[in-house]
Amino acid sequence: MPSSRDLSIELRISRNIVTKVFEQLLLEGFLSSKTGSGTFVNASVTPLVSKPRKNSTAPAKRRAHRSVIPRHTAFSHHSTNLEPIVPFQQSVPLFSEFSLSTWQRVSAHVNNNIQLLHLGYDDAQGYLPLRQAMCDHLRISRSVDCEPERMVIVNGARQALHLTVELLLKPNDMCWMENPGYPGATSAMNRFGTKICPVPVTDNGLDINFAIHNYPNANLVYVTPSHQFPMGSTMPLGERLKLLDYARKKNMWIVEDDYDSEFRYNGRPIPAFQSMDTNGNVIYIGNLSKVLFPALRLGYMVFPDADLARKFATAKSVIDGQTTILNQAAAFEFIHRGFLSRHIRKMKIQYKKNQDDLVRLLNLHLSDHLQPLPVDAGMHLVALIRDNSNSQEIVAKAAKKGLIIHSLSEYSLNKKIPNGLVLGFAGFKEKDLEMGVLLLKKVFG
Numbered sequence: 364m365p366s367s368r369d370l371s372i373e374l375r376i377s378r379n380i381v382t383k384v385f386e387q388l389l390l391e392g393f394l395s396s397k398t399g400s401g402t403f404v405n406a407s408v409t410p411l412v413s414k415p416r417k418n419s420t421a422p423a424k425r426r427a428h429r430s431v432i433p434r435h436t437a438f439s440h441h442s443t444n445l446e447p448i449v450p451f452q453q454s455v456p457l458f459s460e461f462s463l464s465t466w467q468r469v470s471a472h473v474n475n476n477i478q479l480l481h482l483g484y485d486d487a488q489g490y491l492p493l494r495q496a497m498c499d500h501l502r503i504s505r506s507v508d509c510e511p512e513r514m515v516i517v518n519g520a521r522q523a524l525h526l527t528v529e530l531l532l533k534p535n536d537m538c539w540m541e542n543p544g545y546p547g548a549t550s551a552m553n554r555f556g557t558k559i560c561p562v563p564v565t566d567n568g569l570d571i572n573f574a575i576h577n578y579p580n581a582n583l584v585y586v587t588p589s590h591q592f593p594m595g596s597t598m599p600l601g602e603r604l605k606l607l608d609y610a611r612k613k614n615m616w617i618v619e620d621d622y623d624s625e626f627r628y629n630g631r632p633i634p635a636f637q638s639m640d641t642n643g644n645v646i647y648i649g650n651l652s653k654v655l656f657p658a659l660r661l662g663y664m665v666f667p668d669a670d671l672a673r674k675f676a677t678a679k680s681v682i683d684g685q686t687t688i689l690n691q692a693a694a695f696e697f698i699h700r701g702f703l704s705r706h707i708r709k710m711k712i713q714y715k716k717n718q719d720d721l722v723r724l725l726n727l728h729l730s731d732h733l734q735p736l737p738v739d740a741g742m743h744l745v746a747l748i749r750d751n752s753n754s755q756e757i758v759a760k761a762a763k764k765g766l767i768i769h770s771l772s773e774y775s776l777n778k779k780i781p782n783g784l785v786l787g788f789a790g791f792k793e794k795d796l797e798m799g800v801l802l803l804k805k806v807f808g
């Protein structure tokens with residue numbers, strides 16, 4: 364290396380700075396010095412050459428087939444790694460009808476008043492004003508019996524399910540699981556070594572008689588009683604009472620996943636199962652992914668008592684401290700100012716139309732191959748395959764045409780599942796649905 368004096372003259376910086384840099388580079392091992400002979404670049408330091416990983420697939424290549432429809436979001440120009448939203452993706456809201464400007468205003472208000480928020484590690488149970496607003500909303504919209512002390516805000520329903528299995532079950536405990544059912548629940552059970560007991564689903568939801576007869580000693584049951592995922596049935600009052608009674612006698616937990624039933628299209632809204640629980644067996648789980656947007660990652664749990672809620676909050680704090688306060692505060696403002704109820708009212712009308720459009724288009728173009736089963740609630744429907752086509756092959760061929768479809772078998776715990784497809788309708792207006800149906804028609808040939 365040149366002497367520190369020469370270098371400071373050459374670079375026109377103070378010698379002091381050069382000396383400090385030399386000292387730092389010596390400390391980090393990039394330079395070595397020999398007394399009397401000067402400072403040298405350490406011979407053992409070689410430049411790092413970055414080699415591509417052997418089995419990496421370029422994301423652009425992997426996802427190219429999906430981009431038939433341009434993204435609805437305004438972020439597309441500076442985001443290359445986001446999944447495009449294409450028919451018949453399920454569980455995605457219709458983003459073009461979400462008032463982003465309102466959300467931006469509300470978020471700006473939160474950011475402008477940031478000094479009012481606690482910016483350190485906060486209560487893992489969740490932002491109190493949000494818990495209050497959420498309880499008020501759920502009491503009115505879903506008849507949920509709740510107070511903020513019994514609620515915990517989580518990062519989506521998935522986190523709620525993982526915490527539930529972790530805290531309430533021991534390995535090898537038994538859990539009744541709807542079949543077909545939500546894979547997110549199954550994966551939580553698998554993760555903690557729970558014994559999964561597949562229970563068939565009928566027009567009345569989970570087949571309680573089957574479950575009692577075959578697995579009398581289960582510790583927990585996972586149910587989607589207001590809109591069974593993915594079949595769409597609603598559990599009637601008599602079955603609900605039967606399950607509550609059995610759970611009371613057997614001291615069994617009931618986990619109610621009320622993921623999308625705010626969107627009810629026919630008849631009177633069905634109150635949440637939790638509202639009938641007088642014995643403290645039900646844990647109620649819900650989220651804002653469907654009524655607002657999934658990227659928020661906001662979910663909530665309502666417990667029979669405040670002690671259990673604190674226990675869950677403590678476990679959550681071990682994992683991730685707390686759910687992001689800025690999102691919680693923005694969601695609170697959005698709900699508190701009445702935007703959430705207004706948005707849900709608007710989307711109920713829109714989603715009903717989307718479903719009607721999809722059913723009409725399927726009957727018009729694909730009646731030889733598919734029998735759609737319209738639903739009273741939710742954001743997707745099941746279409747049974749009338750011919751002998753294999754649902755998984757249809758799904759794979761549809762993917763090549765840029766469609767995202769799931770086969771019923773993907774939600775199945777055994778082979779006893781009808782041959783069918785799950786088609787999301789909420790996220791797509793008539794034009795996109797029509798394009799999707801015509802592409803699907805080509806797949807059936």
Ligand SMILES: Cc1ncc(COP(=O)(O)O)c(C=O)c1O
Nearest residue numbers: 454519520521545592622650652
């Ligand atoms: C039945 C069911 N429960 C829960 C969830 C997950 O919700 P979250 O986005 O809150 O994790 C989904 C997502 O699609 C779902 O279909």
